[in-house]
Amino acid sequence: MEPKKVIQALEDPSWIEAMQEELLQFQLQKVWTLVNLPNGKRAIGTKWVFRNKKDGRGIVVRNKARLVAQGYTQEEGIDYDEVFAPVAKIEAIGIFLAYASFMGFIVYQMDVKSAFLYSTIEEEVYVCQLPGFEDPQFSDKVYNVEKALYGLHQPRAWCMLMISSLGQLRSPYAMSLKKKDGIFISQDKYVADILKKFDFATVKIASTPMEPNKALIKDEEADSVDVHLYRSMIGSLMYLTASRPDIMFAVCACARFQVTPKMSHLHAVKRIFRYLKSQPKLGLWVVLFISKRLISWQCKKQTIVANSTTKAEYVAAANCCGQVLWIQNQMLDYGFNFMNTKIFIDNESTICIVKNPVFHSKTKHIEIRHHFIRDCYEKKLI
Structure with missing residues (x-):
């Protein structure tokens, strides 16, 4: 947050209250202590991040001020040793919702007012006092950070504090839930927002997300387009793929040209938006445990260069197998055993290679790391 905006926030009672609430949590959790800066040490700067928290209808319910350390000024080996960020996969959230639907559970959501990194910092880290909140008697002192702070590179484990209930689950991650023999996830409000953001509210609709029989190419001779606009549009669409x-496929195909997007690529992205205009309320049913099927999807460009269709299909099957094993482990935590899961492959040669344990000339060009799918088949995991 720029100093000018911080000064403006310090003139607004609601933002002052939000900042004081954040600093109160620091005091209660003993995040730091005020000390003299030792010789040879330097203090890291901080900045305020201000955000309006909204409910499912888009109405501001409260202001949130988050104090973030400027960790980009830290030096590896001096201020920190490693970086780790725990993140929940969208598939894990989908599995949880499906399980809750199958068991008939009522799911509640909560708001995390403060979240700190649990472990105590071993390295010496100092941060400057905050503008507008300096100690008048010790203005030359700095804070010695004892517990990990947002923006620092030390994090490992999260500990959530001061949690308040928001009632039954309604709209996680800009998604709306509709319950009828299961849970239907829709991001129709998000679709409306991005259509309005990129000025697609009144455009001609498209019946498909991609133009049939027309592959995207580099098209180096074409005119370049605004790379920031292109990436912003791709980012908005990537988030939408969670329920769409x-x-x-269309979004991932366009995402490959984010470095130097051309006019043809922008037209392809615009077609996706025009398709969303025609189908804004589509979503995803999070079910179906009764049928004993696990459903997941992924569209990703392979990192290897395949010299045959069989190799490309085999590598894709191996990646699918890895996703299946992850889902199986997740389901074990819920008490479900999905071993011997069916994987459908539409390439006969790939199926033969998976079932045939003998290596021969047809498989010598396939990297060994992709052959773990054979072990999974022999162990009846798939």
């Missing part, structure tokens, strides 16, 4: 597998 119908646009997954």
Whole structure:
């Protein structure tokens, strides 16, 4: 947050209250202590991040001020040793919702007012006092950070504090939930927001997300487009793929040209938006444990260069197998055993290679790391 905006926030009672609430949590959790800066040490700067928290209808419910350390000024080996960020996969959230639907559970959501990194910092880290909140008697002192702070590179484990209930689950991650023999996830409000943001509210609709029989190429001779606009549009669409597998392939195809997007690529992205205009309320049913099927999807460009269709299909099957094993481990935590899961492959040669334990000339060009799918088949995991 720029100093000018911080000065403006310090003139607004609601933002002052939000900042004081954040600093109160620091005091209660003993995050730091005020000390003299030792010789040879330097203090890291901080900045305020201000955000309006909204409910599912888009109405501001409260202001949130988050104090973030400027960790980018830290030096590896001096201020920190490693970086680790725990993140929940969208598939894990989908599995949880499906399980809750199957068991008939009522899911509640909560708001995390403060979240700190649990472990105590071993390295010496000092931060400057905050503008507007300096100690008048010790203005030359700095804070010795004892527990990990947002923005620092020390994090490992999260500890959530001061949690308040928001009632039954309604709209996680800009998604709306509709319950009828399961849970239907829709991001129709998010679709409306991005259509309005990129000025697609009144455009001609498209029946498909991609133009049929027309592959995207580098098109180096074409005119370049605004790279920031292109990446912003791609980012908005990537988030939408959480509930819209119908646009997954088209979005990933356009995402490959984010470095130097051309006019043809921008037209392809615009077509996806025009398709969303025609189908804004599509979503995803989070079910179905009764049928004993696990459903997941992914569209990703392979990192290897395949010299045959069989190799490309085999590598894709191996990646699918890895995703299946992850889901199986997740389901074990819920008490479900999905071993011997069926994987459907539409390439006969790939199926033969998976089932045939003998290596021969047809498989010598396939990297060994992709052959773990054979072990999974022999162990009846798939």
